Amino acid sequence: MKALVLEAKWEPKPGYVVSEFEKQTGKAVTGNSVYKSPSLTLKEVPVPKIGSKDVLLKIKACGVCGSDIHMYETDSQGYVMYPGLMKLPCATGHEFSGVVQEVGKEVRDLKVGDVVTAEEMIWCGECTPCRNGFPNQCEHLEEIGFTIDGAFAEYIAVGSKFCWKLDTLLERYPDPETVYDLGATVEPTCVAYNAIFVRGGGFKPGAYAVVYGGGCIGLSGIALIKAAGASKLIAFETVEARRKLCTAMGADYVFDPIALTKQGTRPSDVVMDLTHGEGADFQLEAAGAPTLTFPEMERVLAVNGKIAQVGRAADRVPVYLDQFQVRHAQFFGSQGHSGDGIFPNVIRLMASGAVDNRKIITARFALDQVREAIKQSGARTDGKILVKPR
Numbered sequence: 001m002k003a004l005v006l007e008a009k010w011e012p013k014p015g016y017v018v019s020e021f022e023k024q025t026g027k028a029v030t031g032n033s034v035y036k037s038p039s040l041t042l043k044e045v046p047v048p049k050i051g052s053k054d055v056l057l058k059i060k061a062c063g064v065c066g067s068d069i070h071m072y073e074t075d076s077q078g079y080v081m082y083p084g085l086m087k088l089p090c091a092t093g094h095e096f097s098g099v100v101q102e103v104g105k106e107v108r109d110l111k112v113g114d115v116v117t118a119e120e121m122i123w124c125g126e127c128t129p130c131r132n133g134f135p136n137q138c139e140h141l142e143e144i145g146f147t148i149d150g151a152f153a154e155y156i157a158v159g160s161k162f163c164w165k166l167d168t169l170l171e172r173y174p175d176p177e178t179v180y181d182l183g184a185t186v187e188p189t190c191v192a193y194n195a196i197f198v199r200g201g202g203f204k205p206g207a208y209a210v211v212y213g214g215g216c217i218g219l220s221g222i223a224l225i226k227a228a229g230a231s232k233l234i235a236f237e238t239v240e241a242r243r244k245l246c247t248a249m250g251a252d253y254v255f256d257p258i259a260l261t262k263q264g265t266r267p268s269d270v271v272m273d274l275t276h277g278e279g280a281d282f283q284l285e286a287a288g289a290p291t292l293t294f295p296e297m298e299r300v301l302a303v304n305g306k307i308a309q310v311g312r313a314a315d316r317v318p319v320y321l322d323q324f325q326v327r328h329a330q331f332f333g334s335q336g337h338s339g340d341g342i343f344p345n346v347i348r349l350m351a352s353g354a355v356d357n358r359k360i361i362t363a364r365f366a367l368d369q370v371r372e373a374i375k376q377s378g379a380r381t382d383g384k385i386l387v388k389p390r
């Protein structure tokens, strides 16, 4: 079968100390500190063999994520940009849907023909964080498309406990292709759901909300926040095409922060104006630009206001803590998408129509064109680009 394989040189940056964990596992905790000169090749590889608790999926659609671009883009020294867990070589792609082709001997809840999506985080279920209910903080985490083979491929082998059936989407959308497409957007929507409702604890209907960043997480976050009853949602996004998608997903007001700054207006001024000086009850940072967004978010905290950080950035940000004390405010860091009913609830919301990710899918490519798909995605003007093996 064909698979898009990412390779790079293991060459720790000068001064970077490789940890015992990294030596033992061969994983880089921060890929950008270690992996240099990446190459992406569509290769002929064997169809993966399944274990007794695995299923073999025929991939139907796989979304291109910002992380896929960051693992391939390089800095001025030739190192990859992605600041998270990586182990190469591996096939990339982690936002996918597929049809079960084969089930392992011990698989109880899936059968051949089932249409599913899957978690990207392969948590062990045995370490202390997993047993305490924090699978996203698993100590033995593997990540599909980052440390183990992913879904820019024709087939993938996945543990059945990481798969979620898309039956309710099949009930709503008669065309299975629509369900395959939407199935590939479940994972990023779950990342937003985790940040907003699980980590951030949500907000009361009627709340004022702000979303920074109109990439896939921000866009699905907008739909989730509106579905949960925010009375006014203000979004900030620098790319015009994505601002239109913010509106399509339900944002009430959308601004270009660069244009505002040129006019001498801060995004926080706009938020204070639109909330009549009361500030934002809930803010989602999905831009991965905290050095720019944090000073704005801090200024507009409503009393009991919350900030959830889901965009990733290897930056240190100064915080004026007094503002958090005075405003009875809270900050939540969010990573991952597993546990807490996140996948089933997101699939239900999509099946109900409350979250309609069809609007954010802006391009589709065949697997043979996967490198072009990643290149186009790198321009950061699309919503979600899908790769669909035939």
Ligand SMILES: [Zn+2]
Binding pocket: 065, 066, 067, 094, 095, 188
């Ligand atoms: Zn992703």
Ligand SMILES: [Zn+2]
Binding pocket: 123, 124, 125, 126, 127, 128, 129, 130, 131, 137, 138, 139, 140, 141
């Ligand atoms: Zn674990």
